[in-house]
Amino acid sequence: MYRFGYVSGRGEHYPFILLIPVLSRLGVGWMSLKEFDPDIFNLILKEKIRQMQGLELIPSENFVSIPVLEAMGSILTNKYSEGYPGNRYYGGCEFIDEVEQICIDRAKKLFGAEHANVQPLSGAPMNEAAYYALMNPGDTILGMDLGHGGHLTHGHPVTHLAKVFKFIRYKTTPDGKIDFENVRKMAREHKPKVILCGYSAYSRDLDYRQFKEIADEAGAFTMADIAHIGGLVAAGEMNNPVKDFDVVTTTTHKTLRGPRGGMILCRAELASRIDKSVFPGLQGGPHENLIAGKAVAFKEALQPAFREYARQVMKNAKVLEEVFKANDFHLCFGGTENHMLLMDVTPKGISGKELQVALDKAGITLNKNMIPDDPRPPMNPSGVRLGTPCVTTRGMKEKEMKRIADWINEVVNAPNDEKLLSRIKTEVRGLCEQFMFYH
Ligand SMILES: Cc1ncc(COP(=O)(O)O)c(C=O)c1O
Known part of the structure; x- marks a missing residue:
């Protein structure tokens, strides 16, 4: 039984069928993954059975649909396309350009954003690219304490980022709220270049307007990392920071239920800084098979279901x-x-x-x-x-x-x-x- 209206019943190992044309050129004929590499095939199968026979309650995980898997497992993985739609370093990007543009347009529609960069390979590089777009080495950023729900990339001392930028951290109150008076006090004292909110282990919604007011007073950029709650925000079920904030980052594989990856949304005037920071600042060739998967996931997220x-x-x-x-x-x-x-x-x-x-x-x-x-x-x-x-x-x-x-x-x-x-x-x-x- 497939729960999102897609046709199923194409056999137990359907996603692997996509690999057959590729394998046929390896001198092993029209072999399936099962025939060519039973070690990996069997481990994938075991993991599928583990996912299906147990209860997955890790909040950062999700199960993607067959159309998303199809796009991710497609021949788009073969193509190099450094640059952005209409402005690439490689030839032969006419279809890739369309794929990435559809993905960008859907991302903007989904969140009401002026600009979207859909190339970040995952959540950590998306945040890194956003930091470098907004700050110079040595600049200060005020974010949520990691023990109170923030993420490693929000300044944990073990990360490279903590050696480059100065992270200052606010905590939650004993009753689990954000103490905005304290955030304001810290902003006045430390004069951050960026005020960051967002989390990995905090279970409440955020009042983005209050962060924005404090940032405006401090002359700081606003950045929200909605990696965990991206799908809930896109669905309109949680507050959306996009219209008030300068930069919003989200992973695409958690509540958004797409491929493992990241995305950066921003105001139009920051678009060029963000794009340059992702490529060539941080990454090389984008993973267009994953961008296609993101596009499919965004189409799903735009449905009333x-x-x-x-x-x-x-x-x-x-x-x-x-x-x-x-x-x-x-x-x-x-x-x-x-x-x-x-x-x-x-x-x-x-x-x-x-x-x-x-x-x-x-x-x-x-x-x-x-x-x-x-x-x-x-x-x-x-x-x-x-x-x-x-x-x-x-x-x-x-x-x-x-x-x-x-x-x-x-x-x-x-x-x-x-x-x-x-x-x-x-x-x-x-x-x-x-x-x-x-x-
Ligand atoms: C808030 C937040 N930001 C960033 C990330 C990093 O994402 P990734 O694991 O894809 O690098 C995570 C991952 O859990 C997260 O929860």
Whole structure:
């Protein structure tokens, strides 16, 4: 059963069919991946089965549609096209130009943006390109503290970026809000060139106008990294920073449900700075097969059904919140207003890592995560982070969310009970089989 109106039933290994013409030129005849490289074929198959038989609750993941997979696995991967539509360093780009232009136009429409650069290879390089477009080495940027939900690329000391730019970080309040008076105070004190907001592990919406007011007062650029919530913003279910902010970055593979990649949206007057910063500043040839996949994903996101999807993602996260609260879990930031939850599980007598390992055995995948000002180390933190994009793509709703939260609660109470874990794993598989996505 395929849930988005596409035709399925073309056989279990349909996406691999696309590779056959390529392999036929390798002197191995018309061999399929299965025949030519069974090692890789079997590992892909095992991973597909793992994805389908278990519950994926990692909030940064999603399941792309067959049309998106087709575009990604297409012969567009063969083409070099450094530059931008109509202005390339290579010949033979007439069709590539059309692909990339369609992608750009759909991205602009989806978010109401004046300009879109769809070439960033992923989220980290998209942020790096945006920083270099707005700042010079040594400049200051004020962003969200990583322990309070910000991302590595927002200035973690282990990144190269932290050696180039001066990152100053604001935190959330004990009740999980952003203290705008403090952000204002910090902006006055540190005079940042850029005020950055956005997150990887924060579960609330943001008031972009307040950031904008502070940035205007400080003479700073505004930048929002909506990597996690891009799909929910595109669907109109969360606040959209695009019209107020100078630059907005988003990955395309999380709630946007497209290929692994990034995108930068900006005001028209910054377009040339952003484009030059992506290429030639940071990258070489764009991955046009992925850009085609992004274009397909954006077409999906422009359909009314995607709005329904985004709504359900958020409703599902709310159900998890309710059940966890009813079972006395400690939810960071007071709960969720998006697709994810961050929970401190140490009051339950278990660490984030221990819970992740136990849930793996029960067929439920989430990730251990630091909580704000976590006293524990990053590899064995106090929290777990979980979210609903994947299970919602499979078609699961409130009833299934309740079951999932109940299973997690059972595992928390007896993480070493192998019998329980194996019973839940069987039940999880039973549920998943009712919501198959890839066949
Ligand atoms: C807010 C945010 N920005 C950037 C990134 C980096 O994306 P990628 O892993 O594609 O480099 C992530 C990834 O989790 C993220 O959550």
